[in-house]
Amino acid sequence: MADDLKTPLLDELEKGPWPSFVTDIKTLADKSEMAKDLLRQLEKSYEDKRGYWKHGGLVGVMGYGGGVIGRYSALPEEFPGVSHFHTVRVNQPSGWFYTSDALREIIDIWDEHGSGLYNMHGSTGDMVLLGTRTEELEPTFRALTEKGWDLGGSGSDLRTPSNCVGPARCENACFDTMEMAYKITHRYQDELHRPMFNYKYKIKMSGCPNDCTAAIARSDMALIGIWKDDIKVDQAEFAKYLDDGFNVQEFVVDKCPTGCIAVEGKQINIDNSNCVKCMHCINRMPHALSVGDEKGFAINLGAKAPIVEGALFASVIVPFMSIEDYKDEDSYEEFHDLLERIWEFWDEHGTSRERIGEFIERVSLATFLEGIGVEPSPKQVKAPRDNPYIFYEEYYAEEGEG
Amino acid sequence: MAEVTIEQLADDMFELVSKAAGQKKLKAGDLTKAMKEKYGDVPRADTKAAIKSLIDSGRCVYGYFGGSSIELPRVEGSANQ
Ligand code: HEM
Ligand code: HEM
Ligand code: SF4
Ligand code: SF4
Numbered sequence: 431m432a433d434d435l436k437t438p439l440l441d442e443l444e445k446g447p448w449p450s451f452v453t454d455i456k457t458l459a460d461k462s463e464m465a466k467d468l469l470r471q472l473e474k475s476y477e478d479k480r481g482y483w484k485h486g487g488l489v490g491v492m493g494y495g496g497g498v499i500g501r502y503s504a505l506p507e508e509f510p511g512v513s514h515f516h517t518v519r520v521n522q523p524s525g526w527f528y529t530s531d532a533l534r535e536i537i538d539i540w541d542e543h544g545s546g547l548y549n550m551h552g553s554t555g556d557m558v559l560l561g562t563r564t565e566e567l568e569p570t571f572r573a574l575t576e577k578g579w580d581l582g583g584s585g586s587d588l589r590t591p592s593n594c595v596g597p598a599r600c601e602n603a604c605f606d607t608m609e610m611a612y613k614i615t616h617r618y619q620d621e622l623h624r625p626m627f628n629y630k631y632k633i634k635m636s637g638c639p640n641d642c643t644a645a646i647a648r649s650d651m652a653l654i655g656i657w658k659d660d661i662k663v664d665q666a667e668f669a670k671y672l673d674d675g676f677n678v679q680e681f682v683v684d685k686c687p688t689g690c691i692a693v694e695g696k697q698i699n700i701d702n703s704n705c706v707k708c709m710h711c712i713n714r715m716p717h718a719l720s721v722g723d724e725k726g727f728a729i730n731l732g733a734k735a736p737i738v739e740g741a742l743f744a745s746v747i748v749p750f751m752s753i754e755d756y757k758d759e760d761s762y763e764e765f766h767d768l769l770e771r772i773w774e775f776w777d778e779h780g781t782s783r784e785r786i787g788e789f790i791e792r793v794s795l796a797t798f799l800e801g802i803g804v805e806p807s808p809k810q811v812k813a814p815r816d817n818p819y820i821f822y823e824e825y826y827a828e829e830g831e832g
Numbered sequence: 833m834a835e836v837t838i839e840q841l842a843d844d845m846f847e848l849v850s851k852a853a854g855q856k857k858l859k860a861g862d863l864t865k866a867m868k869e870k871y872g873d874v875p876r877a878d879t880k881a882a883i884k885s886l887i888d889s890g891r892c893v894y895g896y897f898g899g900s901s902i903e904l905p906r907v908e909g910s911a912n913q
Binding site for chain 2: 488494496500584586587620624625626782
């Protein structure tokens with residue numbers, strides 16, 4: 431490691447049991463002035479208890495309004511390696527599947543044009559290439575596009591659509607998240623690269639209510655897979671769980687949030703009319719239970735992080751939609767029409783930096799539904815998951831008692 | 833409603849951006865709304881195309897400061913002042 435690199439405060443972060451970003455960045459510090467000065471500046475921030483990064487309002491590549499996030503050091507003389515430290519977001523493939531050749535392409539490009547540091551992946555879904563200089567932006571972009579890559583979104587645009595692996599490797603998938611993310615990305619290239627909205631618009635797709643992309647909490651439009659008919663039951667497999675000594679009563683029946691599961695002898699009976707599709711029983715007994723046959727997705731709008739206004743969770747706007755053939759562009763008409771009506775109404779009546787969730791709260795759900803031409807219905811449940819994780823008091827209480 | 837060409841829209845938008853330079857950051861939505869006020873119901877596709885031509889010709893660039901804006905090209909580094 432570089433001799434002149436003394437970072438006693440950062441070194442503390444290497445002492446814990448978890449992998450440390452400090453260790454990672456140090457492996458590059460010998461080769462890269464950027465990596466070295468990144469650590470040195472961060473050390474100074476820790477000493478002084480303040481940040482030394484500045485925004486850069488006007489960096490980007492020709493024709494694109496998104497994808498590059500300008501960052502500068504506030505102390506360029508002291509830390510010349512990070513005087514410019516722009517981030518490049520690269521549109522990830524659906525479901526984050528890569529070949530190792532594809533990853534090497536990216537690495538070669540970034541070794542040549544940037545710091546060699548990455549965040550795989552950002553919460554936007556993109557590959558985040560961390561740190562380069564302004565004059566390297568166009569060459570980076572050229573090298574990426576020559577290999578068939580493209581930048582992702584940033585600013586007031588459609589952010590890079592992202593999705594769980596869905597049918598590529600998960601039996602819970604109720605719709606083709608892979609194909610749909612791809613189709614949306616291609617159809618809305620202008621919206622992705624040319625910011626034209628009041629503020630950012632994120633679309634995330636999860637194949638089932640397990641919601642592995644945490645869409646319900648992190649996207650303006652969360653498409654979450656759902657089925658309309660009954661949970662499929664394999665009674666013979668269910669009996670095996672009992673025979674193996676699995677405590678179905680404690681771990682499944684008692685945990686069903688609506689109490690709609692009953693066990694009689696070696697038979698499981700689910701009152702599907704009261705099932706809220708929480709996925710719990712299916713997750714615990716995947717051999718015996720699986721999602722139904724009549725599959726599609728629910729469209730939820732309005733989640734966001736606490737920036738500008740407080741955090742919001744998404745609420746159901748369209749309880750069920752399905753697409754006949756996910757590979758066929760024409761099958762998406764109903765979805766695209768709705769999405770475009772939503773954008774148009776938000777465009778027309780939203781204010782600057784107002785996310786769709788805040789907009790709906792301000793104008794009221796009734797006005798919003800009328801504006802986008804969707805009938806109100808009791809199925810438009812507000813924040814169907816009020817927490818994507820399990821933090822309920824009783825879980826702690828149980829632990830304490832046990 | 834009088835027909836208005838995409839070139840005319842782009843020129844009008846450019847004038848707005850020039851006038852606002854240094855005072856107010858205009859967003860795509862502001863430009864679109866201004867055109868609707870001036871010409872009545874201009875199709876969305878036309879205002880989009882006008883903005884596209886401003887950017888692709890290099891007459892304007894995208895900026896970002898708490899939301900994306902459309903601005904005159906500036907010397908790089910000015911964001912650092
Ligand atoms: C002035 C300094 C900075 C500001 C104001 C800033 C602000 C932000 C904000 C607001 C986001 C969330 C973007 C979103 O909505 O998706 C973000 C994401 C991120 N930032 Fe920064 N940041 C700064 C500097 C940096 C630096 C120096 C690094 C790395 C060395 C960095 C790494 C990241 C990464 C990896 C993400 C995640 C991107 C993603 O989710 O796709 N940032 N930053
Ligand atoms: C005690 C210290 C820290 C805690 C508790 C913490 C916690 C978290 C949490 C909860 C997330 C969200 C993960 C999610 O997407 O669900 C996150 C994301 C992130 N954190 Fe930290 N963090 C810590 C320190 C740091 C430091 C020191 C850095 C970098 C210098 C960092 C960089 C990031 C980045 C880049 C993300 C976004 C990752 C992504 O979008 O995938 N964190 N952190
Ligand atoms: S969200 Fe559901 S379908 Fe997607 S990977 Fe997770 S469990 Fe599988
Ligand atoms: S999915 Fe959830 S609500 Fe439905 S039966 Fe299973 S545990 Fe109960």
